[in-house]
Amino acid sequence: MTRRRWGAYPNGWFAVGFSDSVKPGMVRSWFFMDQAIVIWRTEGGAVAVARAQHVCAELGRDGKVEGELLVCCPHHQFSFDQGGNCVASRHGGQPPWARLGMFEVAETNGVIMAWWHAEGRPPEWEPPDLSRPGFSPYAVRLESLSDRPEHVHGLDSGRLLVVHGFSVHRGIECLSADGHRMTFEHVTRKRVPLLGDVLFENRFELYGLGILVADVRAPKLGLRVRVLVLSTPTVTYRMGLWTMLSTNVPVARGAIDRGLLRYLSRDLQRDFPIWHDQIHPLYPRIAAEDGPILEFRRWAATFYTP
Known part of the structure; x- marks a missing residue:
């Protein structure tokens, strides 16, 4: 029987967590599109999602939030902003060129969503508003x-x-x-x-x-x-x-x-x-x-x- 061929994973927006499970200062791990990811929220409330592996650290295990930065790697102590850019290290001086593999993120009615595209393209549409005035919390x-x-x-x-x-x-x-x-x-x-x-x-x-x-x-x-x-x-x-x-x-x-x-x-x-x-x-x-x-x-x- 000839079968239709599908790609590995579909492009689009997908849920990766809930807002109330990633509070300011918290770091969470999850799997997404066959790769480990890390979800964190800065002390100021901004949420970010990145691939979890970085050089010699697993961000979900070794990462911690300090203010608006994610600090990871017991050896290098690299610090990353919510855009995935390395802005500091334990050795001081100019931070090395390093960047986390980031995902575009949206939050709607308590759901954290990440954008996936097999070719790395930016979001082509926005996720819907999932709120429903007059209804109970989900x-x-x-x-x-x-x-x-x-x-x-x-x-x-x-x-x-x-x-x-x-x-x-x-x-x-x-x-x-x-x-x-x-x-x-x-x-x-x-x-x-x-x-x-x-x-x-x-x-x-x-x-x-x-x-x-x-x-x-x-x-x-x-x-x-x-x-x-x-x-x-x-x-x-x-x-x-x-x-x-x-x-x-x-x-x-x-x-x-x-x-x-x-x-x-x-x-x-x-x-x-x-x-x-x-x-x-x-x-x-x-x-x-x-x-x-x-x-x-x-x-x-x-x-x-x-």
């Missing part, structure tokens, strides 16, 4: 799984019935792909214990292959939910999957949000084996219930550098 869950981010999209309406027990009231509508952004809508129905049949009006927005925003309305319950699914490649064929959930419920928000997130996460885990085994033949046999998956795959391919 409840968050992080999982690590063997998969690729292009499998997280919500377009496969046929799987909603077979895997998740939803019936499709109205299929994919208003599908639009414009550069880095794809949007679509569908309406589903599910029988909920004690509540009977509940209709869900769903609107999805995808920003590249790392950010999925789902706005869900259940008019019968007076409930509105925002779900963010952030997919970040970490090492070869592994990715971190952040699921974030927020509601418009005015009382007991934390408990309700955490309960809904646990339910959503368990439901989402049913997709993991399917995603893991999924392949991308050039000429797939698509059923009508699969939705506009070929259009999505053509769009997703634009984020990979051949």
Whole structure:
């Protein structure tokens, strides 16, 4: 079978951490696009992300923040500003020419994002504003799984019935792909214990292959939910999957949000084996219930550098 060839990692913005986990003066380590990275925040509040290896030091282990500088390497004591430039060393005098491999960074609604491009190009678009006035703070869950981010999209309406027990009231509508952004809508129905049949009006927005925003309305319950699914490649064929959930419920928000997130996460885990085994033949046999998956795959391919 001839398969579609994908590049190693897609270009775009990807989550690498949360603002409240990297407070001023802190240094954190993570994996991103098959390389170790370090995330730090200066005492003044500026956040930076760099490749973690420098000469004879591992920045996540040996790095520390002093004021507005990251000081690393037990031997050289090089100090780097938030642009990655070496501005001082323990030996004094003119700092050596040295520079950290930096990533462009953006923070939006408590999420730290880093830009990746296989050819090192600067950001071609900005990450979306993830705030939602009047909604609760996000409840968050992080999982690590063997998969690729292009499998997280919500377009496969046929799987909603077979895997998740939803019936499709109205299929994919208003599908639009414009550069880095794809949007679509569908309406589903599910029988909920004690509540009977509940209709869900769903609107999805995808920003590249790392950010999925789902706005869900259940008019019968007076409930509105925002779900963010952030997919970040970490090492070869592994990715971190952040699921974030927020509601418009005015009382007991934390408990309700955490309960809904646990339910959503368990439901989402049913997709993991399917995603893991999924392949991308050039000429797939698509059923009508699969939705506009070929259009999505053509769009997703634009984020990979051949």
